[in-house]
Amino acid sequence: MMVCAVLLLILVSLASLMFGASTIAPSRVIAWLFGIDAGSLSTSERTILWELRLPRLITATLVGASLATAGVGFQGLFRNPLADPYIIGASSGAALGVSIVVTSGIQFLLMGYSAHAILAFAGSLLTVAIVFILGSLSNQVSTLTMLLAGIAISSMINSIVSLLMFLNDEKAVIILSWLMGSLADTDWRSLFVTAIATLMGVTLLWGMSRQLDAFLLGEEASQALGLAPYRFRMLVTIGASLATAAAVSTSGIIGFVGLIAPQISRQLIGPRHGYLIPFSAIVGAITMLIADAVARTIVAPAELPVGIVTSLLGCPFFLVLLMRRKGASHKSL
């Protein structure tokens, strides 16, 4: 199963290098990848591949993988198959960061990163940190408190974002287009930090596989197996939020991938996190690549926001999968 997924990922990656505003034959793409193209590609084709399609391919892969992994992390932490990477406010925080940049008109670049990306990243992590601290304040620390605090905080932040858009209606469109998610502004410079944050988040969560397995048994039972509940909660939150922040700061808010990739993977490969996490990451990457390919070819030379495509295409696929499940295991993780 894992091998199939990797092969599919390679195939989809090749396809996404081939297709776009102009199509490049697969044999020439492969030759170029192995550095033996011997002049069969024109200079403009080479520029398209190197400057546009390859960085975009890598970004889409990273974003899909990080959203899917963060989804697995939060679903495990809240023991709820409905949890997604944005459940405790990572997306609202990022949206607030971007809204502040857009409405105040600050512009700066840091290590190749725009003010948008940096404030989105910071806003996302800061919101999750606030939610985590609030959730841990009450005497009886439980994941439910954290979940509720997350919902409260993110709806508050969402209304601040709406307020900013309402007060600056000429700039609302810019914020809105960011909220819809896009992979259009990707280049090599912006890849580096995204890649590092994604890798850190995914590795941390993968390393916690056995703890996530134990947590499936419930809070008390996992404690009886020696799980330190507070540290577990904190590490899962850090891992999943790093991955989510990396994704939202590069591509805006892309919905549904972080919810369905873990679900699909769980049905195909089972609930053990040691397999589930890498598998979900691959499924997430494949989903993103397909959605992005559709987004940039269907109305070429214009582009659809990829966030719209993931929800539009992901939803029916997900529903079909749901209907095929047996009744008893509906609630199962």
Added chain:
Amino acid sequence: MSFEAEKISYSYRDREVLSDISLSIQPGELMVLVGSNGAGKTTLLRTLAGQLRPRFGDVSICDQSITRLSSKEISKQLSLMPQHEEKSHALEIYDVVALGRTPHVGWWMPLNPTDESIIKASIEAVGLWEMRHRTVDTLSGGEWRRMILARSLAQKATVLLLDEPTSGLDIRFQFECLEHVRYLVKQNHLMAIITLHDLNQAALFADRIAIMANRIILAVGTPSEVLIPSIIQEAFGIETTVLQHPQHPAPVIVPVRPQQRLVPDPPRILEQ
């Protein structure tokens, strides 16, 4: 080599749930904890397991205070079987029992062949080896209990704390479960504290019985020492007659309907 609680108290917010409780058990001993609903049995087990920190007093294994041990160190020596656990997940029986090895192998290292043989022996001990690949969400109550027992065995702990291990089982599995636990305790010189609701089962299987009522331990002793009408009256507020078991040296407790009825025609209440 004993497990002891010395004068422990526990409060939830301002409400005292355990008050000045002392207990001690020796290797090879099975103690049954009985008491009315809400007497504090589950809280006591969780405090003994180090999951709740007592306000006063101390719990120790082999003269070592568990407040100084990490949760991992505790779980190497002590296994708590909680009353409720999440069942709606698709882990296989084998995976769940294998998680019992985590206190020993840690959260990162892979299982080695010794661990695998311990897991196999534990699953075989409860008779689930043939169905080890069944997922948890498809198990019946009895199969699920046996799986959890196997996980406690795989943990290789010397202290077993089992919170109502027989609830939800039919009478055959109740007896098999208790028989099994008693055999393991005697065979491997373990120390077990079990909560039960059925006084007659407690009398049959316990070496000693501790009766809890209203935050304190009312009495500790052999079944025939503590299961007497006056203590049962104090703990549960019901009238009973105590008989002798025809085949075992154990008392049999028979409830008596009260002389003066509060309600003219009391509805029949099934014992839980």
